[in-house]
Amino acid sequence: MVDIQNMSFGYRRHSPLLQNVQLSLSRGHIYGLLGKNGAGKSTLLKNMVGLAFPQAGQCLIDGVSAQRRLPSVLEEVYFLAEELYVPALTAAQFVANTAGFYPRFRQEELTRYLHEFEVPAHAVLSKFSFGQQKKFMIAFALATNTSLLVMDEPTNGLDIPSKAQFRRIMASALTEERCMIISTHQVRDLDSLIDTVVVLHDGQIALNHSLDQLTEQLTFATLPATDTTPVLYAEDSVRGRQAIVPNATGAYSRVDLELLFNAATSGSSTLLPFLKQPSYAQPV
Numbered sequence: 407m408v409d410i411q412n413m414s415f416g417y418r419r420h421s422p423l424l425q426n427v428q429l430s431l432s433r434g435h436i437y438g439l440l441g442k443n444g445a446g447k448s449t450l451l452k453n454m455v456g457l458a459f460p461q462a463g464q465c466l467i468d469g470v471s472a473q474r475r476l477p478s479v480l481e482e483v484y485f486l487a488e489e490l491y492v493p494a495l496t497a498a499q500f501v502a503n504t505a506g507f508y509p510r511f512r513q514e515e516l517t518r519y520l521h522e523f524e525v526p527a528h529a530v531l532s533k534f535s536f537g538q539q540k541k542f543m544i545a546f547a548l549a550t551n552t553s554l555l556v557m558d559e560p561t562n563g564l565d566i567p568s569k570a571q572f573r574r575i576m577a578s579a580l581t582e583e584r585c586m587i588i589s590t591h592q593v594r595d596l597d598s599l600i601d602t603v604v605v606l607h608d609g610q611i612a613l614n615h616s617l618d619q620l621t622e623q624l625t626f627a628t629l630p631a632t633d634t635t636p637v638l639y640a641e642d643s644v645r646g647r648q649a650i651v652p653n654a655t656g657a658y659s660r661v662d663l664e665l666l667f668n669a670a671t672s673g674s675s676t677l678l679p680f681l682k683q684p685s686y687a688q689p690v
């Protein structure tokens with residue numbers, strides 16, 4: 407669905423932020439785009455949907471360059487930006503003005519998502535709290551039923567129960583026809599939601615693996631402080647030594663997203679080369 411090929415971008419010509427990025431996203435998946443503050447996640451997403459133009463390489467949506475912004479492509483793309491612009495309109499007025507751009511928009515789905523998010527359906531949007539505005543826009547984004555749904559930091563401003571609602575609603579809205587990508591620097595917000603982890607670091611895609619691939623290749627374990635097992639990455643914590651080791655037995659362990667993210671962005675010299683070994687590297 408999305409093909410980013412050798413893409414480079416910088417806000418200033420001689421200082422590239424993204425370099426030679428390669429990324430393919432398929433329908434039927436929820437991707438988590440993780441990166442530190444300022445890593446360039448929003449910038450990558452804007453290039454992906456044609457709101458910023460690469461200086462080299464290209465971003466394709468179903469084979470068409472996103473920067474052409476063809477209506478036939480745009481009606482299949484919804485981009486929920488990190489900063490919201492919410493007009494002084496009721497939900498019904500907002501839908502009347504906006505839903506027409508998305509041929510597969512479903513009012514009954516919007517009503518259901520708003521009910522699940524406990525957002526009033528008839529108030530003026532600009533009078534909502536920030537969290538309610540965010541939830542309205544997430545509900546609207548889902549109800550557009552676009553093939554590509556790109557959400558930049560959607561969980562910013564949501565309280566803890568709302569984050570759980572968000573994960574439930576997102577999971578219920580995924581279909582085989584849809585590709586969703588969600589960026590965050592709050593790694594735990596995507597726990598139990600995404601099926602593929604993409605880490606952006608130092609201007610490049612440092613890691614792009616499905617959770618299934620990761621559980622097959624890695625074991626996430628808490629080791630006693632005295633344990634001398636060779637590790638791919640480890641951090642000391644109050645619970646013991648949180649470690650990532652090769653999965654030698656094929657046993658299942660839950661991916662610790664935060665530990666994985668720390669490993670991928672720490673400059674650890676072992677984890678990323680281990681995942682890139684020919685027998686393990688399986689681009690999604």
Ligand SMILES: Nc1ncnc2c1ncn2[C@@H]1O[C@H](COP(=O)(O)OP(=O)(O)OP(=O)(O)O)[C@@H](O)[C@H]1O
Binds near residue numbers: 441442449
């Ligand atoms: N319009 C712009 N003009 C110039 N520089 C910009 C612009 N937008 C972003 N930047 C810079 O590009 C870098 C990456 O910003 P970006 O917003 O893409 O990062 P991010 O990973 O989404 O960060 P965060 O997690 O903090 O939202 C930052 O250093 C930022 O200051």
